[in-house]
Amino acid sequence: MSRALSAFATAAVFGAAAATMFNYESSVVDAQSSPRSFGEADTSESPMAAYGLPSNVNLVRARGYISSLNHERRIPNWVMERIPHTKPKSKKDADSAAAGDDNGGKAAVSRTESKFYSDETVPEMFRSTNADYNKRGLSRGHLAPAQFHKNSQEEMNETFNLSANIVPQDMTMNACDWYRLESMTKKLSKEFEKGLWVVSGPLFVPILDMKSGKNMVSYEVVGTHNVAVPTHMFKCLLGVKEDNKKYLGCFVMPNEPITEEQPLTQYSVPSTYVERVAGIRIFPEASRGTGWGATAPADLCRNFECKGSYAAFSKSFRQVGRVRAATTEGQVKLVYAQLYQEGSVDAAVDRELQAKLKELGVTDAGKYQLKTTPTPSKGG
Known part of the structure; x- marks a missing residue:
């Protein structure tokens, strides 16, 4: 190798490393606030990151979730949340709910008070807007559901951040089978005393092009900002019992109209499939042994009922x-x-x-x- 090429290669390696360090230190923002660092101490203290983050690219920490932004596609790479153990309601809780208080005595939180918004902390050229979602048949799909984040109105509001928590989602899949998956997640939170960790995100799955005979990734973009429409969606759940026994399940659904109901277990896939397609790690600290110990997680759906409920509007969708x-x-x-x-x-x-x-x-x-x-x- 010539001296000039050697010097260029050295500079390129150093430059790539510096760029990686700069990206990690400077790319994290609090939703609806100014940019801030998100160092190792922050992640270690966050219950949401107890088993590691899927990646460390363009991180956003909101009150109820952590997200990784994809500036090229104008959507999140993934969103992580922790659903705390939901105890069965006591008679007092049931009476409060009947009286209109279903938020544990906290200040009332309403979805109608929340509005989808563009995150002004994201550079404008990488930002998505409400106008990008005007195409018929697409909805602004939550990755961390608004209904899971009722600790405060501010926490719920942050689930409407277009860059950090929303993807273009087929409206019928969103209101039917994805809703069932969210319902199942909420139901399973009652089973795990130490909590239920959830990672959700978009997938861009290769398909065989019949003309060329090649595997290709093809997806639609919408709006003036070319917001990417995922071909599929994934959700991975890690439940932890009081004795630290862990259960893992991952689900992948096509982002298109699903005309017939299928058991949710039909969408179950190995976590390695999601990792390979998305280019991330699912609960990486655990998979390296620091979290699992010597015991691999048990299969979620072989040990618990993986069923969800429909909403009143699901039939029409x-x-x-x-x-x-x-x-x-x-x-x-x-x-x-x-x-x-x-x-x-x-x-x-x-x-x-x-x-x-x-x-x-x-x-x-x-x-x-x-x-x-x-x-x-x-x-x-």
Whole structure:
């Protein structure tokens, strides 16, 4: 190697190391506040990071979660939260809930007071905005659910940070199967006395391109800021019992309309699959032995019931998903016939049907009308 090339290589290595150090020290901000460092002492003192962080890139620490920002894709790489042990309600708690206080006597917290917002601590060129999410069929999907963060209004508000906790998510998958996964997570928190650690995030899964015969990663971008739409979503759960026994489960769902209900265990995958596709480590301190000790974590769904509940609005979103999944005139007319047989649907389903008929250029769309009822609101 020539002296010039050797000097260049040395400088490149030093420069890369310096860039890595600079990125780690300067890229962390508190949500809705000025940038601050996020050193080792901070992570070691945070219960959320007890088993290590998946990566150390562009970290954000909010009141209820830790997030890693992806400036290129304008979405998080991952979001980590810890769901504390939820004890069964006593009669006093049940009476309080019946009286309208379901927040343990703390100040009332309401989702209606929270608004999606752009994080002004993120450089403007890497920032996403509400306008980027105007495409029909996409929702602003939470990674750390708002409903899990009711300790204060400020904590809930921070779950609406577009850069740190939101991804473009298919609205029907968000309101149906992802909601079931969140419901399962909340239910499982009752089983683990020391808490339930959760890492959620987007995936960009390679698929085989039939024309070229090559594996390729292809995904949509939306809005003027080219916000990346994940092909899939993941959620990994680590539950810790009083005796420190640990249970691990990971789930991956396609970010598209899911037309039929499947058991949540159908979406279960090894944690190594998520690590390989996302390029992160799931609970890395534990996997190196400092957390697990000599005992590997047990399989979550083999030891606990991995089932979630639907919300009142989930049925109509499943019906919308069936309409959106239709790609031909014949398919959409078949879905129409099925929905017609099921009886009244909410108005949103009929609107989606009319939009799909128009999109496919169906000339006699006017005769495909569904009996409708008012659209239920989506909460949580």
